[in-house]
Amino acid sequence: MYDGTSERNSTRTNCRRGVEFMQPAGDILRSERERQGRTLAQIADELCLAQDYVRALESGDVNSLPGTFFYKSFARQYAAILGLDDKLITPYLSALSAAEETSNVNAGIRVPEPLVEASNRILFPDVPLGWSVFGLAAVLTVCSMFYTWWNQPRPVSAPTAGIQRPAPVVPVQDVSLKPAEAEGASGVVLKLSATERTWLSIRSGGREVFSGVLQPNESKTLTGLDMATMKVGNAGGIEIRWNGKPIGPLGVSGEVLTVRFTPQDFEIVPPPPRQEL
Structure with a gap:
């Protein structure tokens, strides 16, 4: 019977590895932000994200973000805002992808949780x-x-013209x-x-x-x-x-x-x- 124990153990191991890969990328972003004298609030406003998400990007906290994909996407956007070449962080993000693929292979079938109470x-x-x-x-x-x-x-397609039929002249109605x-x-x-x-x-x-x-x-x-x-x-x-x-x-x-x-x-x-x- 599936109890999720092996899946959780595997996921936790890969999450630890993911943090190791993400932390250097976050360090690079944080160091450049501080060098430019910009605040978390300024970066959060430009990314249109909550400050907690920006803080998680810098600290490599994947559990505070919606997922690993978000971390990699937001990290590249963060680097672009700072004017950094994303090649500086690409090796860490690529290594993170490899760890995530290993986690996905070992993951079991999940039963969806109810959407609402x-x-x-x-x-x-x-x-x-x-x-x-x-x-x-x-x-x-x-x-x-x-x-x-x-x-x-x-562009939005123009509505198809209705079929016109002969009719007496009458006031135009809203159709x-x-x-x-x-x-x-x-x-x-x-x-x-x-x-x-x-x-x-x-x-x-x-x-x-x-x-x-x-x-x-x-x-x-x-x-x-x-x-x-x-x-x-x-x-x-x-x-x-x-x-x-x-x-x-x-x-x-x-x-x-x-x-x-x-x-x-x-x-x-x-x-x-x-x-x-």
Whole structure:
């Protein structure tokens, strides 16, 4: 019977090795920041991250970050902000990847934990969640592009013109779809409004439909999606209307979350459990 003991022991061993690889990279970043006279708060603001995450980057504390992939992505972005050649930290990050692959090979099958407590089932349907490491990695690969501040919106296809039929001359009527009609016609409709600077990555149908940074008071609308998976780097800095319905705050400022939307419901994908050293 699987009890997770061997997996935890293997993961802890590889986490210790990961810290050994990450610590020199964090030392390089911290030393250069201090040499430039910049504070943690300044770096956190430029990365659009919480200060605790920046502190974890410098100390090599992978358990305080959503995962190893985040550490490597944020470390490269941190180096770019400081003007460092990322070749200085690449050897440590590559060694960390090797340790993580060993951990993944030895990992057993995990049983997904419930998404919400019973008290929250009114807001979130009781849908079983499957966790795919490879699927998550595909979504998160766009994080490495964050520091380029790419914010070019994708062109939206023009609506198909309706069939015109002969009719008497009458006053023009508003033919825009109501929220319920738009929902049925378009599948998933997302309207995103930033209250703080927030980076986003949205995928649908196996391809990336948007990746970039929304500035405060900037909005983005996506329509015609069968389903969508959104990665948000500042959960407290974004307001979302899903199929015309506002949803509550996803999290706090600086929190990184993944949300999956379908025409019927949406769910916050839980991060992998933190491993103790």
